[in-house]
Amino acid sequence: DAGVIQSPRHEVTEMGQEVTLRCKPISGHNSLFWYRQTMMRGLELLIYFNNNVPIDDSGMPEDRFSAKMPNASFSTLKIQPSEPRDSAVYFCASSFVQGVTEAFFGQGTRLTVV
Amino acid sequence: ELKVEQNPLFLSMQEGKNYTIYCNYSTTSDRLYWYRQDPGKSLESLFVLLSNGAVKQEGRLMASLDTKARLSTLHITAAVHDLSATYFCAVDMKEYGNKLVFGAGTILRVKS
Numbered sequence: 001d002a003g004v005i006q007s008p009r010h011e012v013t014e015m016g017q018e019v020t021l022r023c024k025p026i027s028g029h030n031s032l033f034w035y036r037q038t039m040m041r042g043l044e045l046l047i048y049f050n051n052n053v054p055i056d057d058s059g060m061p062e063d064r065f066s067a068k069m070p071n072a073s074f075s076t077l078k079i080q081p082s083e084p085r086d087s088a089v090y091f092c093a094s095s096f097v098q099g100v101t102e103a104f105f106g107q108g109t110r111l112t113v114v
Numbered sequence: 115e116l117k118v119e120q121n122p123l124f125l126s127m128q129e130g131k132n133y134t135i136y137c138n139y140s141t142t143s144d145r146l147y148w149y150r151q152d153p154g155k156s157l158e159s160l161f162v163l164l165s166n167g168a169v170k171q172e173g174r175l176m177a178s179l180d181t182k183a184r185l186s187t188l189h190i191t192a193a194v195h196d197l198s199a200t201y202f203c204a205v206d207m208k209e210y211g212n213k214l215v216f217g218a219g220t221i222l223r224v225k226s
Contacts, residue, residue, distance in 0.1 A: 033214060043157075043202065043216045055211040091156065093214075100164065101206040101214050102147055105157045 004106035006092050012112045018080040021109045024073055025094030033093040033103060034067055034077050043091075049075065050097065082113045116141045116207050120217035127193050128225055135188040135220045137203035146186045147204045148177050151219070157202065161188075193224045 005024040013019050025032050033048040047057040049069045057067070064083070069075040079086055089110050093103040117140040127133050137146070148161040161170040163179035163186060170177050174197065176189045186203055204216045 031212060035216075042218045045213070045215060048211075048213060050211050056213055093157075095212075095214070097212045100145065100162060101212045102159055102162050103204075103214055104159065107156050 006106035010110045016081040019082045021077040023075045023092030029094035029096045031095045031097045032075050035091040036088045038088045084113045087112050116215045118205050118217040120220050124221045126223045133190050137186040139184050139205045143205045144181045145206050146179050149202045151200045195224050198224045
């Protein structure tokens with residue numbers, strides 16, 4: 001398996017624009033996590049899904065953020081409108097939860113909002 | 115609310131020395147994970163600890179779990195420069211649908 005695949009790897013956008021980050025989890029995994037990493041706040045859990053259903057989105061910073069998982073092999077994280085303070089590295093991770101939640105991470109998307 | 119605290123947050127050590135990173139968590143859980151992150155890279159799974167008293171070792175790193183004390187340790191033996199990285203511990207909460215929460219990370223710098 002190629003692992004968790006995220007796209008794009010880098011994104012530079014202007015403030016106010018819509019940004020969509022994409023994630024393809026490892027085949028067979030049933031949980032998917034979106035994290036945001038910044039120097040100031042560390043690694044924050046934004047939202048996670050079990051069997052394509054959002055379980056906890058309490059980490060989503062505001063209504064400008066939304067996430068979907070239409071099927072087991074694809075998820076998106078959308079920011080609309082984007083702001084400079086959204087600049088961060090966004091990681092997607094997936095796991096197969098059966099007593100263990102060892103998560104495997106994608107390479108991340110480095111988002112810069114100017 | 116699940117809280118995961120690591121200390122120290124920054125560790126500078128000489129090659130050949132030993133040291134321990136601590137991870138405390140606030141809820142009952144018997145599953146703890148250690149990850150490594152190199153600068154500019156993603157997170158890589160190091161250890162999965164699944165029960166009280168679990169001990170895992172790989173090379174110069176050894177991780178242990180005490181679920182009664184809600185404490186895990188990552189012990190570094192005879193550090194080498196290649197171990198320089200950021201180390202994270204993470205805990206999942208089965209009662210919250212396996213929510214996986216990370217500590218702040220410990221930045222380790224090994225000086226030669």
